[in-house]
Amino acid sequence: MKTIIYNIGTLAGILPSDIKKLEGDAMNHVECINDAYLMIEDGIITEFGPQSDISSSLQEQTDEVGKSDNMIDAKGGFVMPCFCDSHTHIVYAGCRDGEFRDKIDGLSYEEIAARGGGILNSADLLHETSEDELYRQSMERVNEIARMGTGAVEIKSGYGLTVEDEIKMLRVIRRIKENSPLIVKSNFLGAHAVGRAYKGRQGEYVDLICNEMLPRVAEEKLADFVDVFCDKGFFTVEETDRILSEAAKYGIQGKIHANELDVSGGVQTGVRNKALSVDHLEKTTDEEINALRGSITMPTMLPGCSFFLGLPYGRAKDYIKSGLPVALASDYNPGSSPSGNMRFVMALGCIKMKLTPEQSFNACTINSAYAMGVSDMAGSITIGKTANIIITKKIPSLAFIPYSHQTPVIEKIILNGKEI
Numbered sequence: 001m002k003t004i005i006y007n008i009g010t011l012a013g014i015l016p017s018d019i020k021k022l023e024g025d026a027m028n029h030v031e032c033i034n035d036a037y038l039m040i041e042d043g044i045i046t047e048f049g050p051q052s053d054i055s056s057s058l059q060e061q062t063d064e065v066g067k068s069d070n071m072i073d074a075k076g077g078f079v080m081p082c083f084c085d086s087h088t089h090i091v092y093a094g095c096r097d098g099e100f101r102d103k104i105d106g107l108s109y110e111e112i113a114a115r116g117g118g119i120l121n122s123a124d125l126l127h128e129t130s131e132d133e134l135y136r137q138s139m140e141r142v143n144e145i146a147r148m149g150t151g152a153v154e155i156k157s158g159y160g161l162t163v164e165d166e167i168k169m170l171r172v173i174r175r176i177k178e179n180s181p182l183i184v185k186s187n188f189l190g191a192h193a194v195g196r197a198y199k200g201r202q203g204e205y206v207d208l209i210c211n212e213m214l215p216r217v218a219e220e221k222l223a224d225f226v227d228v229f230c231d232k233g234f235f236t237v238e239e240t241d242r243i244l245s246e247a248a249k250y251g252i253q254g255k256i257h258a259n260e261l262d263v264s265g266g267v268q269t270g271v272r273n274k275a276l277s278v279d280h281l282e283k284t285t286d287e288e289i290n291a292l293r294g295s296i297t298m299p300t301m302l303p304g305c306s307f308f309l310g311l312p313y314g315r316a317k318d319y320i321k322s323g324l325p326v327a328l329a330s331d332y333n334p335g336s337s338p339s340g341n342m343r344f345v346m347a348l349g350c351i352k353m354k355l356t357p358e359q360s361f362n363a364c365t366i367n368s369a370y371a372m373g374v375s376d377m378a379g380s381i382t383i384g385k386t387a388n389i390i391i392t393k394k395i396p397s398l399a400f401i402p403y404s405h406q407t408p409v410i411e412k413i414i415l416n417g418k419e420i
């Protein structure tokens, strides 16, 4: 089936198919065509260009608006790729609104975790929740982020922390992959915290990850990536090295939670292990920036987490000035970022990290697609990519999207070529 979107005020985010990420100055530009059309066939972008190029037969169809289901009038709005969210934890049970009160009362993220709250609190809730119920609760969030313009999402495990509960989470992620219209990648984060039963025996818990969890995960093909929370009070550089090299034996690439709470060495560990991304980076020095130069590893920042926990924002501008790429993601999770609104992330990129709207847009689309291994099918307007597209109301500029960040400007969301 063919769909033609016409009367596009601005078609934004056009890239050639060989571009998998944008680095340094290349992040400053967003390629656009004004007064454009875009054609979709079987869920794939097959053609686009200036409206004046629409062939006469298509023009006849556009003149018959309303007679055909697959003619979409963009009414002068922007058409752009859906956001890609390369870092979320949206499979979880219940919520942590009690800890929200503790936080308001002055407890830090680490203090809440040290008292047995935090990730372990979510692990307890998840343990008591059936797989079907977990799927139901998680799908609500998947649908929520789709309506806000996310077209590709990476989802981590890490609230199981036992063999069975980690597998339960990953099976739920697999069901989401099979049943939602989004592009979904799964990430095994058994090393999110030490499971309660292993308190004081962290080494044995890492043994469990390497000797029991990873083989099961690999056997059932449940994970596209493996992740480690390599930070103060969580997992060490040595443990991270071990888990990532063990995962590599199964062909599973690493990603790392690094430098959220401390200058943790996680960035260098990620680069050394050829991780696809190192994420958080609230606390980084020039050494981390230098370590990332020439690597395949995408520095990914999570401004929603900085916003919610009151942490410093990542030094995105410095990374870009050094010629590096930067991706932004939501970190949607119940403890440090209970929102998956990528438009708000894009706005925080501009307002708090001083990225230009173009830099922030590229960080939330093509670079975030790279950070979850889907930049060959998402993150830009490119022939051959999946038609996951946002149509906005008529707005004055790309900058209006983050500037007017609470104004509802999204008119339509198209996933796999179909309006949701």
Ligand code: NIG
Binding pocket: 089, 118, 119, 122, 229, 257, 260, 305, 331, 333, 334, 335, 336, 337
């Ligand atoms: O990315 N930092 C570690 N993990 C999550 C938070 C998880 C939680 O608090 O539930 C994060 O911020």
Ligand code: FE
Binding pocket: 087, 088, 089, 257, 331, 333
């Ligand atoms: Fe996270």
